[in-house]
Amino acid sequence: MIGKLKVFNSLTRQKEEFKPLTPPHVGMYVCGPTVYSNVHLGNVRTFLSFDVVNRYLRFLGYKVRYVRNITDVGHLSDTGEDKISKKAKLDQLEPMEIVQMYANDFHDVMTLFNAIPPDIEPSAIGHLMEQVEMTKKLIINGYAYESNGSVYFDVEKYHKENDNSYGILSGRKIEDLLSETRDLDGGGDKRSPLDFALWKKAAPEHIMRWKTEWSDGFPGWHLECSVMSTKYLGEEFDIHGGGMDLKFPHHECEIAQNAGSHGHGGAKYWLHTNMLTVNGQKMSKSLGNSFLPRELMSGEHELLERGYSPMTIRFFMMQSHYASTLDFSNDALEAARKGYIRLANGMRLMQEMEWQQDDGKLNEKQVEQIGKMLDNLYHAMNDDFNTALTIGHLFNIVKKINSLHTGQLKFGEVGEELFQRMKETFLGFAEDVLGLKVEADVDYKSLIDTILGEYKDAKFNRDFDRVDKLRAELKAEGIVVKDMKEKIEWAFEE
RNA sequence: GGCGCUAUGGCCGAGCGGCUAGGCAGAGGUCUGCAAAACCUUUUACAGCGGUUCGAAUCCGCUUAGCGCCUCCA
Numbered sequence: 001m002i003g004k005l006k007v008f009n010s011l012t013r014q015k016e017e018f019k020p021l022t023p024p025h026v027g028m029y030v031c032g033p034t035v036y037s038n039v040h041l042g043n044v045r046t047f048l049s050f051d052v053v054n055r056y057l058r059f060l061g062y063k064v065r066y067v068r069n070i071t072d073v074g075h076l077s078d079t080g081e082d083k084i085s086k087k088a089k090l091d092q093l094e095p096m097e098i099v100q101m102y103a104n105d106f107h108d109v110m111t112l113f114n115a116i117p118p119d120i121e122p123s124a125i126g127h128l129m130e131q132v133e134m135t136k137k138l139i140i141n142g143y144a145y146e147s148n149g150s151v152y153f154d155v156e157k158y159h160k161e162n163d164n165s166y167g168i169l170s171g172r173k174i175e176d177l178l179s180e181t182r183d184l185d186g187g188g189d190k191r192s193p194l195d196f197a198l199w200k201k202a203a204p205e206h207i208m209r210w211k212t213e214w215s216d217g218f219p220g221w222h223l224e225c226s227v228m229s230t231k232y233l234g235e236e237f238d239i240h241g242g243g244m245d246l247k248f249p250h251h252e253c254e255i256a257q258n259a260g261s262h263g264h265g266g267a268k269y270w271l272h273t274n275m276l277t278v279n280g281q282k283m284s285k286s287l288g289n290s291f292l293p294r295e296l297m298s299g300e301h302e303l304l305e306r307g308y309s310p311m312t313i314r315f316f317m318m319q320s321h322y323a324s325t326l327d328f329s330n331d332a333l334e335a336a337r338k339g340y341i342r343l344a345n346g347m348r349l350m351q352e353m354e355w356q357q358d359d360g361k362l363n364e365k366q367v368e369q370i371g372k373m374l375d376n377l378y379h380a381m382n383d384d385f386n387t388a389l390t391i392g393h394l395f396n397i398v399k400k401i402n403s404l405h406t407g408q409l410k411f412g413e414v415g416e417e418l419f420q421r422m423k424e425t426f427l428g429f430a431e432d433v434l435g436l437k438v439e440a441d442v443d444y445k446s447l448i449d450t451i452l453g454e455y456k457d458a459k460f461n462r463d464f465d466r467v468d469k470l471r472a473e474l475k476a477e478g479i480v481v482k483d484m485k486e487k488i489e490w491a492f493e494e
Numbered sequence: 495g496g497c498g499c500u501a502u503g504g505c506c507g508a509g510c511g512g513c514u515a516g517g518c519a520g521a522g523g524u525c526u527g528c529a530a531a532a533c534c535u536u537u538u539a540c541a542g543c544g545g546u547u548c549g550a551a552u553c554c555g556c557u558u559a560g561c562g563c564c565u566c567c568a
Contacts, residue, residue, distance in 0.1 A: 046568035243568030332506045335518035394514035
């Protein structure tokens with residue numbers, strides 16, 4: 001390994017050296033989507049950011065257990081209804097149909113963007129028992145109380161008895177919160193407006209409900225992440241990630257639940273990704289400015305001039321740091337598209353390029369320069385996963401690749417050993433770490449048509465050797481040419 | 495109102511005390527049957543006003559503009 005990995009820890013608000021609790025193992029939990037609708041690009045950005053974190057840790061040799069949940073219950077909308085059941089009612093479907101539909105969509109989208117799936121993808125409903133258990137434990141420990149069939153977390157009591165630690169993550173002061181809370185959804189059952197639900201009694205019309213000793217109800221949103229991270233990663237684990245907007249109250253409450261039930265706050269390092277913006281404003285479903293991945297790819301959106309491929313979008317996102325906001329615009333996307341083509345061409349050349357001895361003599365200056373460029377890739381990623389800088393360094397290497405390709409730089413000047421290292425490192429960072437791949441952005445149908453045009457000309461000229469050759473070459477690719485009376489057709493070989 | 499963040503060249507976007515970021519766009523050149531690509535060179539910067547320092551996009555203060563969280567949100 002070259003240098004040390006440093007991460008910006010939201011908990012301490014500092015960049016810290018990353019030291020796993022039990023190396024070489026790393027436990028990472030990321031808050032996944034609530035599957036009540038299609039994921040939008042903002043969601044995608046967060047998951048792609050953590051995809052790179054996961055990839056880089058593995059690249060460095062860590063054995064990562066990556067857990068990312070699916071929220072299928074407990075997440076309430078502003079009207080106080082469960083998001084899933086609300087959508088189910090609207091579409092006249094079973095809540096689980098909604099869950100399945102959008103979870104499938106989410107997975108499809110992440111696959112398109114070449115994200116590595118998590119090792120465990122637990123769902124909230126699948127862990128109801130555990131949630132009930134944790135709620136009981138919190139009651140026993142005195143940090144939760146039952147009120148009218150619901151169970152709430154006693155924030156102030158927890159705060160007093162645990163070093164005033166409510167607000168430790170988000171930097172909020174409990175007094176400020178108290179003086180400014182707005183009391184929504186008739187929380188008359190709560191002792192304090194700061195308290196949050198662990199278990200909620202279901203209204204009669206509520207479809208998703210389970211029987212417990214407290215009531216027919218459903219679990220609170222914050223609880224699932226505490227339960228599932230603890231179950232699969234332990235009471236203490238390495239990394240917890242999520243979008244900035246989850247920092248408060250969601251993650252703050254998670255810490256409180258963890259500490260309240262077993263004495264440990266959960267993760268050692270908290271990583272938060274920043275928002276994707278459109279014209280300077282946060283992309284969100286509620287603001288109505290969100291883009292669906294599909295819209296971006298097809299270009300069917302009023303703000304878009306054309307469609308962009310998944311890798312172009314991935315590249316575009318990697319060009320900024322995960323903790324900075326990233327603004328979406330046609331110009332930025334178009335620049336990314338061209339930039340990505342340049343990088344992809346470099347990747348393609350590098351994949352195919354093999355060492356060859358030529359008349360070049362080892363050039364100290366080149367060797368040093370290239371060696372430094374390769375080290376820089378590590379330095380950039382080690383610095384809190386700086387993918388933007390990494391890409392900058394990759395482009396510098398692309399110049400060298402192109403020069404080798406055109407012969408402006410001789411292989412001999414680089415030397416075999418460095419060349420092999422260059423190939424391995426360059427492709428390692430581009431493909432394995434950043435998760436970029438060369439996409440065949442070529443319309444194979446028009447390619448076939450071009451070849452068939454040749455075929456037709458050759459036939460017209462009675463150049464049957466050429467005709468036979470073209471037909472054989474296409475057949476080798478699994479395509480049969482069919483000479484019809486009026487035209488020439490093709491089909492996949494059966 | 496509280497807490498926090500950001501302002502970099504035509505566009506995007508790194509850097510966060512001295513060392514060419516990078517991409518896109520623009521200009522010139524090399525190469526080339528043409529075109530493209532590639533390579534080389536090059537023009538536009540650090541919101542404003544003060545301060546700290548031998549030296550500041552980079553640290554501190556103020557001003558201005560914008561954003562986020564505080565309420566569902568990745």
